[in-house]
Amino acid sequence: MGGEELIQLLTPEGERRQHDDYESTLTRDEILGFYRDMVIVRRLCNEATSLQRQGQLALWAPLQGQEAAQIGAGRALGPQDFAFPSYREHGVAWTRGVPPADMARIFRATVTGGWDPRQYRYSLPTVVLGDQTLHAVGYAMGIQRDGADEAVMVFFGDGASSQGDVLESFVWAASFQAPVVFVLQNNQWAISEPTSLQTRIPLYHRADGFGFPGVRVDGNDVLAMYEVTRRALDRARAGEGPTLIEAFTYRMGAHTTSDDPTRYRVEADVEVWRHRDPVERVKALLARSHRVRSSRFAEIAEEADALALALREDVLAMGPPPATDMFDDVYAEPHPWVEEGRRTLSAFLAEVAP
Amino acid sequence: MTMMTMAKALNEGLRRALESDRHVLLLGEDIGKLGGVFRVTDGLQKDFGEDRVIDAPLAESAIVGTSVGLAMRGYRTVVEIQFDGFVYPAFDQIVSQAAKLHKRSAGAYTMGLVIRLPFQGGIGAVEHHSESPEAYFVHTAGLRVVACSTPNDAYWMIQQAVAHDDPVIFCEPKCRYWDKGEVDLENPPTGLFDAVVRRPGRDVTVVAYGSMVKVALQAAEAAAEEGRDLEVIDLRGLSPMDLDTVAASVERTGRLLVIQEAPPIASVGSEIVAAIQERCFYSLRAPATRVSGFYVPYPASKIEDEFRPSVDRVLWSLDQLMEHDS
Numbered sequence: 001m002g003g004e005e006l007i008q009l010l011t012p013e014g015e016r017r018q019h020d021d022y023e024s025t026l027t028r029d030e031i032l033g034f035y036r037d038m039v040i041v042r043r044l045c046n047e048a049t050s051l052q053r054q055g056q057l058a059l060w061a062p063l064q065g066q067e068a069a070q071i072g073a074g075r076a077l078g079p080q081d082f083a084f085p086s087y088r089e090h091g092v093a094w095t096r097g098v099p100p101a102d103m104a105r106i107f108r109a110t111v112t113g114g115w116d117p118r119q120y121r122y123s124l125p126t127v128v129l130g131d132q133t134l135h136a137v138g139y140a141m142g143i144q145r146d147g148a149d150e151a152v153m154v155f156f157g158d159g160a161s162s163q164g165d166v167l168e169s170f171v172w173a174a175s176f177q178a179p180v181v182f183v184l185q186n187n188q189w190a191i192s193e194p195t196s197l198q199t200r201i202p203l204y205h206r207a208d209g210f211g212f213p214g215v216r217v218d219g220n221d222v223l224a225m226y227e228v229t230r231r232a233l234d235r236a237r238a239g240e241g242p243t244l245i246e247a248f249t250y251r252m253g254a255h256t257t258s259d260d261p262t263r264y265r266v267e268a269d270v271e272v273w274r275h276r277d278p279v280e281r282v283k284a285l286l287a288r289s290h291r292v293r294s295s296r297f298a299e300i301a302e303e304a305d306a307l308a309l310a311l312r313e314d315v316l317a318m319g320p321p322p323a324t325d326m327f328d329d330v331y332a333e334p335h336p337w338v339e340e341g342r343r344t345l346s347a348f349l350a351e352v353a354p
Numbered sequence: 355m356t357m358m359t360m361a362k363a364l365n366e367g368l369r370r371a372l373e374s375d376r377h378v379l380l381l382g383e384d385i386g387k388l389g390g391v392f393r394v395t396d397g398l399q400k401d402f403g404e405d406r407v408i409d410a411p412l413a414e415s416a417i418v419g420t421s422v423g424l425a426m427r428g429y430r431t432v433v434e435i436q437f438d439g440f441v442y443p444a445f446d447q448i449v450s451q452a453a454k455l456h457k458r459s460a461g462a463y464t465m466g467l468v469i470r471l472p473f474q475g476g477i478g479a480v481e482h483h484s485e486s487p488e489a490y491f492v493h494t495a496g497l498r499v500v501a502c503s504t505p506n507d508a509y510w511m512i513q514q515a516v517a518h519d520d521p522v523i524f525c526e527p528k529c530r531y532w533d534k535g536e537v538d539l540e541n542p543p544t545g546l547f548d549a550v551v552r553r554p555g556r557d558v559t560v561v562a563y564g565s566m567v568k569v570a571l572q573a574a575e576a577a578a579e580e581g582r583d584l585e586v587i588d589l590r591g592l593s594p595m596d597l598d599t600v601a602a603s604v605e606r607t608g609r610l611l612v613i614q615e616a617p618p619i620a621s622v623g624s625e626i627v628a629a630i631q632e633r634c635f636y637s638l639r640a641p642a643t644r645v646s647g648f649y650v651p652y653p654a655s656k657i658e659d660e661f662r663p664s665v666d667r668v669l670w671s672l673d674q675l676m677e678h679d680s
Contacts, residue, residue, distance in 0.1 A: 164443075332519035335594055
């Protein structure tokens with residue numbers, strides 16, 4: 001799976017694996033923390049999918065299978081760093097401290113964002129594929145001009161890797177040696193299109209052509225994801241330029257709750273990846289090598305259940321905003337056409353609608 | 355008062371913006387050593403350095419997209435799009451990101467960003483160098499759009515645009531870059547979006563912007579010889595539009611003629627005509643009228659003078675407008 005150059009520090013069976021360039025120095029408690037993160041985001045994601053099925057969310061983009069890629073990369077970020085998601089990075093959002101209810105707002109369709117990106121140093125979901133890669137490079141160019149000891153991480157997928165903006169962002173990051181880490185989650189599917197339609201070479205090889213390093217990591221190995229992204233962030237902060245990290249993983253669920261993967265892929269393929277589950281391998285490691293007891297795992301599962309219940313309650317309590325919210329924050333300074341719309345709708349609502 | 359060309363006035367305005375705030379950056383193709391293909395940024399990289407006056411790799415979407423990222427970091431980037439017809443690769447970043455991020459972030463992100471767009475024709479150029487794409491941006495909530503027509507306005511409006519917290523599409527009539535005019539280096543003329551009456555008159559309100567302001571004034575001179583007194587309004591703000599100034603004029607004259615290089619359909623002129631008939635229906639003595647380019651791709655430049663409204667075509671349309679009189 002993933003070729004010879006795949007960086008893996010933990011096998012699907014939960015065995016530690018040596019690598020010439022990378023070594024995990026994580027403590028038992030840190031690994032347990034990552035395990036907790038992954039269990040929680042998976043549980044939250046399941047709850048959100050259920051909420052969508054029950055008509056409480058307009059849409060949800062499940063992350064199942066990509067927990068290690070997101071938690072490993074997210075936990076490598078320092079508090080001073082800034083990260084840009086696509087729209088499936090609920091795991092990264094969790095590591096940045098975004099409340100789960102805020103992650104759900106855009107999918108409840110009460111807002112188009114969800115949180116204050118400055119508060120969490122974590123930008124907003126970007127639905128147009130790849131646009132955020134240019135924002136990340138621009139932000140990184142700002143860091144350079146501020147002389148700050150910070151780096152940027154940006155997430156996108158194998159589908160977005162075909163977008164012009166992503167390739168332009170590679171050119172710019174290289175030309176300006178911007179302190180940015182590109183995390184390409186190759187989950188093998190862009191809705192119904194396999195990665196083979198996006199590329200004829202391994203995606204991480206593309207970095208060579210742009211003049212910066214590219215590596216392929218077992219995206220289902222949280223230890224490897226953490227070590228590789230941490231190293232790339234250090235490199236960026238040290239002024240050594242960008243890195244492309246291809247997290248080789250698999251989208252276990254549908255693209256979104258509107259998708260039906262049975263139309264384009266076979267269950268046998270999914271089954272292969274089920275044996276590479278990112279959460280179970282860490283559990284096996286913790287149980288076998290670190291003697292974490294089953295009661296501790298049960299506690300984490302209970303904590304995840306409680307968070308899922310809280311998410312459900314928060315989502316159900318989210319009413320639609322006042323209709324006139326559409327006129328707020330369109331501009332930083334008042335614009336007469338927006339205000340004209342506000343007056344018209346307000347008058348209509350006052351006179352005609354209840 | 356100092357006499358200078360519009361290109362020089364923009365250069366001086368950008369210089370002052372760079373001096374006033376270290377967060378102001380310039381970004382565009384060939385804007386460094388070359389000084390831009392129109393020399394608007396001439397000498398600025400030498401004086402402010404390569405970190406602030408940045409020669410961009412040739413990728414318009416990236417020029418705007420990275421400027422959005424810089425705005426998230428608190429920078430105010432003045433982007434130069436080399437020619438109007440090259441802005442479309444950046445269209446997504448402008449309308450889906452720059453225009454929407456303030457809203458999406460509930461006001462957390464401030465999109466301090468100016469996109470300078472040399473627009474309109476009249477320079478005998480090859481394809482893609484003479485277009486009037488302003489209506490695309492006027493149509494997009496979240497953007498502001500302005501057009502300068504004089505060196506004095508160019509000097510002040512570019513500084514006002516840089517200081518503004520919303521993304522501004524800054525349209526520069528490239529055929530007027532080398533026209534000279536007086537610039538008052540001490541006092542700004544008026545607000546960024548205010549329309550200005552360039553010539554008072556009693557009979558017809560003529561609204562123009564960018565390159566067509568000069569055509570409107572020339573037409574007014576010619577019409578005066580025939581006893582027709584045109585009031586010429588330089589619109590300046592395209593989003594928002596100072597429709598109060600236009601409406602006040604139409605209330606007095608009873609007639610409206612809008613001149614633009616852009617094709618007439620769903621244009622800035624369309625909006626002015628629609629808004630004025632809503633506001634001034636009972637004051638209008640003739641149908642509000644547009645004199646525009648045509649609904650065709652911008653033509654080969656050997657015939658662009660027949661595409662762009664000329665003084666003669668404005669007068670011809672004026673005759674028709676006066677025949678409608680009631």
